[in-house]
Amino acid sequence: MKAEHKQGWLFVSPWVIGFVLLTAGPMVYSLYLSFTASSLLSPPQWVGLENYRRMFGDPIFYRSLGNTAYYAVLGVPLGMVLSLGLALLLDAPVRGLGFFRTLFFLPSVTNTVALSILWLWLLNPEFGLINLALARFGLEGPLWLQDETWAKPALVLMSLWTVGGQMIICLAALQGVPPELKEAAAIDGAGPVRRFFAVTLPLISPALLFNLIMGLVGALQVFTQAFVMTGGVQPGSEGGPNQSTLFIVLYIYKKAFQEYDMGYASALAWALFLIITVCTWIAWRVSKSRVHYEGGSA
Amino acid sequence: MNGLSHGSAPARVLRIGTLYLVLLGLGALFATPVAWMLSSSLHTLPDVFAQPYRWLPAVLQWENYVRAVTILPVPLFLWNTIVITVPVMAATALSSALVAYGFARFRFPGRDLLFSLCLATMMLPGQVTMIPLYILFARLGWVDTYLPLIVPALFGSPFYIFLLRQFFLTIPKDSEEAALIDGASRLRIWWSIILPQARPALATVLIFTFIGTWNDFFGPLLYLNSPEKATLTLGLNLMKTQVLGSGVVEWNVLMAGSLLVLLPNVVLFFLAQQHFIKGISMGASK
Structure with missing residues (x-):
């Protein structure tokens, strides 16, 4: 082997070793586990497709899928629109916008457990700020997390408060749009709305696609909020009223680490992996024709 | 505009x-x-x-x-969090920088394939590996120790490898080539020529690693069973469970505790907002 080859391999070897030991190996083992009945204490027993068969007949699995889909379908588009809206406001050539950028960005760079506890209090049906504010307008607020219908919208509402990262990505993309293009469109008689849809939107579409995919991947893996906010005092009670906030990752966690049903949990994890891959692929394929990349159309 | x-x-x-x-x-x-x-x-x-x-x-x-800091031993949680966060920051930055240097400066067969693989693992959902990893760490007797939270940092982290590689590519090769002619080893060049020039990128990596580790909930939840080993984030959840379980819920104390846990994030955010913006925009540009 040439000296340069050897040295190159040596430098990248920490990642290669880590990849084999902590990623590839565990992936293979997890696939194997999904075909076994397995707890921590006893060695895995091969059961073939039994876990997958069980999954397709498991109403709680479908419930967790439905909850996750609901959260993603409601939360991801709202988050994208809000983050783009905020970025558009901040892209104006006006003084003092740095303050607002900081304000909108800050909640996204913090501790999910602390934020969950804060929102638990904000959403408190009797004394929480949200229902106090609604009462001001003569509205009786819902029970939020204690109400099967309102628990997921409550979590979506909270997620909208942390769109700062997506906003920064939109803002960076907006600031990369050459002003000449917009001016040229203005000279051609295009109004602001027309300029936005004909010039700005195509140019920032890669950033929007990134936000869509990351938002989707994040929403499909939502866990901490549901665990902290909808768990009672008893361990194992997480998941909200009538399992309305039992998201798929929470279900996997409970199966694996509260019930030690490792084989079934592995099958669930692989189902989630497949779902995430397919969703990402669809989002990418569908948007590909609409996304504009600099230096050639995709 | x-x-x-x-x-x-x-x-x-x-x-x-x-x-x-x-x-x-x-x-x-x-x-x-x-x-x-x-x-x-x-x-x-x-x-x-x-x-x-x-x-x-x-x-x-x-x-x-x-x-809020006495209802549960919060100073101890703070210490535990530091004991985990500091080694993870050092290990992540150094190992990621080593790997990034390998990808940025050497030609070897399979390099581009490996690099694509490295980028691909960024998108891998952690759920497909968490159960085997838990079993592995349990076999090693590492459950209820900090090792499962620290040791993986020694192997580099794909996003930071990517970020540092992009930065290394912008560093001119002249001084490295001069040092090579003077007989310096590649490791020595990495340490004394590349790393000092990469300070801004390393700062971004350290800040993101700090935020990620300090606020991590899932890792400590999985691996730390004894309350006295809890991190701040895990401890805050323990505090929540304890306070919610008592007769009248002391929301004032819960809010004080949550604010204390948020504080280091907020301070760091104000000190280094540009790093956050750079790191996040960098993530979108890959």
Whole structure:
């Protein structure tokens, strides 16, 4: 082997070793586990497709899928629109916008457990700020997390408060749009709305696609909020009223680490992996024709 | 440029005025939860539940903060968090920089394939590996120790490898080539020529690693069973469970505890906002 080859391999070897030991190996083992009945204490027993068969007949699995889909379908588009809206406001050539950028960005760079506890209090049906504010307008607020219908919208509402990262990505993309293009469109008689849809939107579409995919991947893996906010005092009670906030990752966690049903949990994890891959692929394929990349159309 | 610079002067003033009004409204919406948190954390317990709610406490109840750090051993949680975070930061930065240097400066067969693989693992959902990893660490007897939280950092982290590689590619090769002719080893060059020049990128990596590790919930939840080994984030959840389980929920104490856990994030954010913006935009550009 040439000296340069050897040295190159040596430098990248920490990642290669880590990849084999902590990623590839565990992936293979997890696939194997999904075909076994397995707890921590006893060695895995091969059961073939039994876990997958069980999954397709498991109403709680479908419930967790439905909850996750609901959260993603409601939360991801709202988050994208809000983050783009905020970025558009901040892209104006006006003084003092740095303050607002900081304000909108800050909640996204913090501790999910602390934020969950804060929102638990904000959403408190009797004394929480949200229902106090609604009462001001003569509205009786819902029970939020204690109400099967309102628990997921409550979590979506909270997620909208942390769109700062997506906003920064939109803002960076907006600031990369050459002003000449917009001016040229203005000279051609295009109004602001027309300029936005004909010039700005195509140019920032890669950033929007990134936000869509990351938002989707994040929403499909939502866990901490549901665990902290909808768990009672008893361990194992997480998941909200009538399992309305039992998201798929929470279900996997409970199966694996509260019930030690490792084989079934592995099958669930692989189902989630497949779902995430397919969703990402669809989002990418569908948007590909609409996304504009600099230096050639995709 | 929303076309604010166009049009007549009065129309421009009107537009800017509207923009500020909208921003103030939205800003108030974003700031209110934090203001309410601060307000609640300084109220007596009866005042927390008083209706109508008064935003300003009659007397600032700093005791709530004392209670928040004594109801559970928060100083111990703080120490535990530091004991995990500092090694993870050092290990992540060094191992990622080593690997990134390998990808940036050497030609070897399979390099591009490996690099694509490295980028691909960024998108891999952790659920497909967490069960085998748990079993592995349990076999090694590492459950309820900090090792499962620290040791993986020694193998580099794909996003930081990517970020550092991109940065290394922008560093001119002249001084490295001169050092090679002088007989310096590649490792020595990496340490004394590349790393000093990569300080801004390393700072971004250290800040992101700090935020990620300091606030990690899932890792400690999985691996730390003994309450006295808990991190701040895990401890805060323990505090929540304990306080919610008592007769009258001390929301003022919970808000004080949550604020204390948030504080290092907020301070770091204000000190290094540009790093956050750079790191996040970098993530989108891959």
